[in-house]
Amino acid sequence: MLLLARIIKSQQQWSIIPVIQMRKNGIVLKYTSRNFENSCAYSSSRSSDTTKSSSDNWTGNRKFSVLKGSDFDLSCAPAERPNLSADLNKMFRQSAVNLLEQPRDKVTQWLDSFDAVITDCDGVLWVYSNIIEGSVETMNRFKELGKKIFFCTNNSTKTRTELLEKAVFLGFSIEEDSIISTAHSAAAYLKNRNFNKKVYVIGTTGITRELDSVGIDHTPVGPDVMEGTLQQYLSQHFKPEENIGAVLIGFDEHFSFPKMTKAASYLSDPDCLFIATNTDERFPMPNLVIPGTGSFVRAIQTCAEREPLVIGKPNPGICEWLIKRNVINPARTLMIGDRCNTDVLLGYNCGFQTLLVGTGIHHLNDVAEWQSSTDPELKKLIPDVYLPKLGDLLQFM
Numbered sequence: 001m002l003l004l005a006r007i008i009k010s011q012q013q014w015s016i017i018p019v020i021q022m023r024k025n026g027i028v029l030k031y032t033s034r035n036f037e038n039s040c041a042y043s044s045s046r047s048s049d050t051t052k053s054s055s056d057n058w059t060g061n062r063k064f065s066v067l068k069g070s071d072f073d074l075s076c077a078p079a080e081r082p083n084l085s086a087d088l089n090k091m092f093r094q095s096a097v098n099l100l101e102q103p104r105d106k107v108t109q110w111l112d113s114f115d116a117v118i119t120d121c122d123g124v125l126w127v128y129s130n131i132i133e134g135s136v137e138t139m140n141r142f143k144e145l146g147k148k149i150f151f152c153t154n155n156s157t158k159t160r161t162e163l164l165e166k167a168v169f170l171g172f173s174i175e176e177d178s179i180i181s182t183a184h185s186a187a188a189y190l191k192n193r194n195f196n197k198k199v200y201v202i203g204t205t206g207i208t209r210e211l212d213s214v215g216i217d218h219t220p221v222g223p224d225v226m227e228g229t230l231q232q233y234l235s236q237h238f239k240p241e242e243n244i245g246a247v248l249i250g251f252d253e254h255f256s257f258p259k260m261t262k263a264a265s266y267l268s269d270p271d272c273l274f275i276a277t278n279t280d281e282r283f284p285m286p287n288l289v290i291p292g293t294g295s296f297v298r299a300i301q302t303c304a305e306r307e308p309l310v311i312g313k314p315n316p317g318i319c320e321w322l323i324k325r326n327v328i329n330p331a332r333t334l335m336i337g338d339r340c341n342t343d344v345l346l347g348y349n350c351g352f353q354t355l356l357v358g359t360g361i362h363h364l365n366d367v368a369e370w371q372s373s374t375d376p377e378l379k380k381l382i383p384d385v386y387l388p389k390l391g392d393l394l395q396f397m
């Protein structure tokens with residue numbers, strides 16, 4: 001782990017160029033998509049904490065649970081995608097055209113077709129502490145042009161306040177209310193269920209600080225290592241806590257066998273909620289595969305034999321409150337991302353326009369595979385437009 005930490009630290013000094021050129025494969029697209037539906041199905045059919053919200057619902061063929069946030073009304077998308085008629089009027093509806101190959105006046109016209117921008121962070125705006133070239137100027141220019149901007153991240157390692165501090169430090173003009181994060185949303189979700197038990201957390205202080213801010217008790221985070229043999233561990237060191245009412249999983253660099261054992265044991269109680277901040281499989285890193293939260297979630301899912309409620313993208317609940325409160329008009333909203341099975345799929349689920357940038361996980365050759373596929377789930381991952389990097393838009397603004 002120390003060696004890995006050193007490698008990661010050294011990666012942070014790298015130029016962004018190797019990241020832009022990086023090519024990633026090995027995604028589990030169909031899993032994530034199904035998992036989303038299963039997650040919602042689970043939350044409605046099996047969660048039964050004593051404070052269960054009456055707003056859990058099932059509609060149509062697709063099943064979505066309703067989430068609620070403390071400072072906003074979070075609810076998953078309706079059975080049918082909104083704005084399908086508006087969809088038909090999109091200039092580049094799921095064509096994945098490279099905007100750099102389009103006539104300038106057409107790109108200008110496209111820029112005028114939205115007045116709200118929701119962007120992913122890692123792989124679009126920055127990679128760790130490195131700004132992706134042109135991202136600050138482009139996002140700030142959107143704002144100068146009068147467009148509403150929102151940062152929406154599945155990264156659970158920071159609180160919303162910490163994300164704001166990072167964004168402002170890097171030069172972005174953004175307010176805390178415009179930052180949508182899974183750690184904050186997970187805490188808000190529990191708060192609005194009037195959750196009054198203790199949360200077993202697999203994650204980091206990003207989650208525990210958000211839980212603290214809404215007064216929800218939780219277990220500590222950090223290393224929980226295996227001591228001795230399994231038999232010795234179970235007989236001498238395994239001490240389950242009482243009053244655990246939810247297992248909440250986010251990114252945890254100290255993920256371990258004891259944590260798996262505890263989480264799955266708590267989840268053997270059908271009344272214990274099972275919540276995941278997100279299911280991203282991996283982080284964008286050159287020459288290394290860093291497991292993402294989805295890897296830990298899948299491990300717990302397997303031994304617990306249960307499906308989690310996934311708070312983050314592509315669950316439309318993460319930003320449905322913006323639509324419900326008329327903060328944004330889906331047809332005139334652009335979703336920007338580097339990962340299609342979270343960012344672009346969120347855009348699809350909400351009826352947003354979508355832009356894929358090639359500075360992270362997915363690239364045009366991935367899109368080409370989906371375009372030639374007959375699987376309707378893969379078709380949902382095709383973005384409207386593509387750019388090598390977000391900063392490429394500046395020349396049109």
Ligand SMILES: [Mg+2]
Pocket residue numbers: 120121122123124337338339360
């Ligand atoms: Mg990303």
